[in-house]
Amino acid sequence: MLLNIILLLIGFVVLIFGATKLVDAASSLAARLGVPSIVIGLTIVAFGTSAPELVVNVFAATTGSTEMVLGNVLGSNIFNVLGILGISAIIYPLTVKTNTTWLEIPLSLLAAIAVFIVAADVLLDGTAPNIITRSDALTLLLFFLIFLVYNLMVAKGNTDEEMISTENYTVGKAVLFIILGLAGLILGGRLIVINAVNIAEVIGLSERVIGLTVVSIGTSLPELATSIIAVRKKNVDIAIGNVVGSNIFNIFLILGISGSIMPLHIAEATFFDILINILAGFLLFIFVFTGKGRQLERWEGIVLVTLYVAYLIYLLT
Structure with a gap:
């Protein structure tokens, strides 16, 4: 048991280190090749922050741990909104841009509802069992492509977009760090899945x-670190955009890829988590319009964190 816990923690460290090095090296290489800064931000950096969830889910799907696949995606999204945004809003109120208010937050809520639709076969179709099939997963991936194109179009028309800061690696060093980053992702992901399953069995x-x-x-630690650092620097757009974008990535891309590898059987208890994910997305949308304009205030952050703590207590008791 102790060894499993130690290896699990090592897995998280190696996984996040691998993701960080991969993003830094790939961004540096892309900048040297003349790729526009905004494209780097919307592709390499965005994929990098979701890489931990993606790698863990790929390993979980290939080993048949479908409950962990759904648990990781839904748990990450719930933690992102109730935990990370809640903590961020407590530190400093989050002002939300118009695009995020009317397009990205509703799209993240739509993504949460989409999980319910593709999972609820018994309720909606009268057929058993409840399962996310490969065709469902491919549909989610198509939604992800639409979201990616939307992001690129918005970025193209935004002349005030800030430059993405990249490391100044040589080509050889960048390639080496890309290889090391991928190795870290693979090793860390494997350690996490194997030892998390073992811990679950023991306790x-x-x-x-x-x-x-x-x-x-x-x-979700990369998103937590990014958002807290951004909020402390008063870069509130980054804090909320990072979380909302991650939630969309998690469902459309990561769940889509996971379901394409292996159809995902849905346990009855999972529908509670799906509904909590929808509730979190709905609360975020509502809270943007309460209080002082399009802003997530401290009291709303306290509500979100309180709900997350209550959810954790429910799960563990």
């Missing part, structure tokens, strides 16, 4: 609960 918790708590929080 009697389901893979779903381990995925919703330990694994999802661990893989």
Whole structure:
């Protein structure tokens, strides 16, 4: 048990280190090749922050741990909104831009609802079992492509977009760090999945609960760090955009890829988590319009964090 916990923690460190090095090296190489800064930000950097969830889910899907696949995606999204945005808003109120208010936040809510639609076969179609099929997963990936094109079009028309800061690596060094980053992702992801499953078996918790708590929080650490740093620097657009974008990536891209690898059977208990994810997205949208204009205030952040703590207590008791 102790060894599993140590290896799990090592897995998180190696996974996040690998993702960071991969993003830094790939961004540096892309900049040397003349790729526009905004394209680097919307592709390499955005993919990099979701890489931990993606790698863990690929390993979980290939080993048949489908409860962990869904637990990691749903847990990450719930933690992103209730935990990360809640903490960020408590530190400093978050002002939300018009595009984020009317397009990205509603799209993240749509993504949460889409999970319910593709999962609820018994309720909606009268057929059993509840399962996210490969065709469902491919549909999610098509939505991701639409979101990616939308982002690129918005960025193209935004002449005030800030430059993305990149490391100044030589080509050889960048390639080396890309290889090391990928190796870190693979090793860390494998350590996390294997040891999380072992811990779940020892302490009697389901893979779903381990995925919703330990694994999802661990893989969301890059988003947590990015948002807190951004808020402390008063870059509130980055804080909220980082979380909303990650939620969309998690469902359309990561769940789409995971379901394409192996159809995902949905346990009855998972529908509670799906509904909590929808509730979190709905609260975020509503809170933007309460209080002082398009802003997530401190009291709203406290509400979000309180709800997340209550959700964790429910899962673990």
